[in-house]
Amino acid sequence: MLFNSYAFIFFFFPIVLLGFFLIGRRHARTAAGFLALASLFFYGWWSIKVLPLLLISVCFNYWAGMRVTPAPDRADGTRKKMLVFALVVNLLVLAVFKYADFFLGTVNAGLGAADIKPLPLLDVVLPIGISFYTFTQIAFLVDCWEGKVHERRFVHYLLFVSYFPHLVAGPVLHHAQMMPQFADEATYRIDWNKIALGLSIFTFGLAKKLLIANPMGEYADMVFNGVHAGAHPSLYTAWLGVLAYTLQIYFDFSGYSDMAVGLSLCLGVKLPLNFMSPYKSTSIIEFWRRWHISLSTFLRDYLYIPLGGNRKGKARRYINLFLTMLLGGLWHGAAWTFVLWGALHGVYLVINHLWNAVVRKNRKANTVERVIGWILTFLCVMIAWVVFRAPDMTTAVTLYKGMLGLNGINPVIFSEFAIPYRKPEFFHLVILSMFICLALPQTITLYRWIPYPQRLAGRPVLARTATVITALVVLVLLGASISKLGTYSPFLYFQF
Numbered sequence: 001m002l003f004n005s006y007a008f009i010f011f012f013f014p015i016v017l018l019g020f021f022l023i024g025r026r027h028a029r030t031a032a033g034f035l036a037l038a039s040l041f042f043y044g045w046w047s048i049k050v051l052p053l054l055l056i057s058v059c060f061n062y063w064a065g066m067r068v069t070p071a072p073d074r075a076d077g078t079r080k081k082m083l084v085f086a087l088v089v090n091l092l093v094l095a096v097f098k099y100a101d102f103f104l105g106t107v108n109a110g111l112g113a114a115d116i117k118p119l120p121l122l123d124v125v126l127p128i129g130i131s132f133y134t135f136t137q138i139a140f141l142v143d144c145w146e147g148k149v150h151e152r153r154f155v156h157y158l159l160f161v162s163y164f165p166h167l168v169a170g171p172v173l174h175h176a177q178m179m180p181q182f183a184d185e186a187t188y189r190i191d192w193n194k195i196a197l198g199l200s201i202f203t204f205g206l207a208k209k210l211l212i213a214n215p216m217g218e219y220a221d222m223v224f225n226g227v228h229a230g231a232h233p234s235l236y237t238a239w240l241g242v243l244a245y246t247l248q249i250y251f252d253f254s255g256y257s258d259m260a261v262g263l264s265l266c267l268g269v270k271l272p273l274n275f276m277s278p279y280k281s282t283s284i285i286e287f288w289r290r291w292h293i294s295l296s297t298f299l300r301d302y303l304y305i306p307l308g309g310n311r312k313g314k315a316r317r318y319i320n321l322f323l324t325m326l327l328g329g330l331w332h333g334a335a336w337t338f339v340l341w342g343a344l345h346g347v348y349l350v351i352n353h354l355w356n357a358v359v360r361k362n363r364k365a366n367t368v369e370r371v372i373g374w375i376l377t378f379l380c381v382m383i384a385w386v387v388f389r390a391p392d393m394t395t396a397v398t399l400y401k402g403m404l405g406l407n408g409i410n411p412v413i414f415s416e417f418a419i420p421y422r423k424p425e426f427f428h429l430v431i432l433s434m435f436i437c438l439a440l441p442q443t444i445t446l447y448r449w450i451p452y453p454q455r456l457a458g459r460p461v462l463a464r465t466a467t468v469i470t471a472l473v474v475l476v477l478l479g480a481s482i483s484k485l486g487t488y489s490p491f492l493y494f495q496f
Helices: 006-023 028-046 048-068 076-113 130-145 155-164 175-183 191-227 233-267 284-290 292-303 313-330 335-361 367-389 393-403 413-422 423-438 443-449 459-482
Strands: none
Touching: 006 028, 028 048, 028 155, 028 233, 048 076, 048 130, 048 155, 048 313, 076 130, 130 155, 130 175, 130 443, 155 175, 175 233, 191 233, 191 284, 191 443, 233 393, 233 423, 233 443, 284 292, 284 335, 284 367, 292 313, 313 335, 335 367, 335 393, 367 393
16 A cells, blocks of 8 residues: 555545544553554455565564563573574565575576576565564564563554554664654643644655656656666766656655654654754764665664674774675665665765765865765766666666767657656656755654644734635645555665
């Protein structure tokens, strides 16, 4: 089930919201169980066949987590063996479903070159959200090992893993962020201010997805699919196609993040921020502090630091940075294009850290340096998005040639691509998108001024005016967004 669907907006979520608070008035744990079952229904709507895998994963990791938790009757050696066993099981499951065919395909390429019969592929269906719920539970196991887990009710753990706002596309959650909220009785009491704020944030996210990301995706698909089919884009067409995808993935992911936060806030639960205007970044280091924040934090805490972080000398630090980003790229998808995307960002980060340490010597950048830094960062991100989006390396190389002008400059030569880019609405959408990316604050910060009663006490006219204006903007955006419903348009991060 998609957030941007009639079934979700008009049936599933209203029923869940009403049922959650009606049950919560009488019994909080029952309400948590109801929300967990609703989340499983939400997941099973996509494919009932993969629901058992999620349930088995939840039960196994809950059982393993209880056994790696420090206890007087458990030796550290026994706990460590259980932790290693549980981590291996999780990674093996992820490897089979996500990477087995990629590995077999790579082996078959070598066998084909040697005229040896290829190995049969498994052709397994990738369960949606498997990367997110696997990483969430790996973090839970490590937290159990370190003695950080204190809330151990199974119904809360089931809800923690399956919670529908985050289940299929993040953020990657930590036990300590969510379990205290599920254990808090206040979570199960309706708060109209939170519902109003949550619905507003959800509406802004829905508008980002349907009014900006999807149209941009049509332009991007036209170029990338055309190149994959054998066309050779000009300088003009290639750069506009890559820019269209750069804006598509921004508003697609930002829209999902807003919707997840908004939906969860309606239910009284605060999700961690996962997206904070990354295209404003003036360096790649800053970009990764703003883009997919929960994944960046996970990779830092559970991969970069265990590899040694910056504790084993400068050379090892840069190797660890590169390896972390390389594996981060592979996490996004089982293809060499994703590996190259991770490698590019690994190189970017190494260069950025070297520049800060050797040239700038960690002094604060001035205005000119920040502007230059923004231009270089945005260009580097765009260049890396090519291999992230391209279905294969041949397509990526052809697009890079186009971006270098090796296929010509005049867009008229490639009229099948140039037609949509001549339409004024495309350029209007690009200008609007860049304005939102660079000039407006993140949706969450936009709503700090929303007139809670205590904030505008004694100023009723201002409070009513602000409320009416906010409501009108939200209603207009909601109406425009609903008019675009009806087509299947999953979020890009669903495939990861």
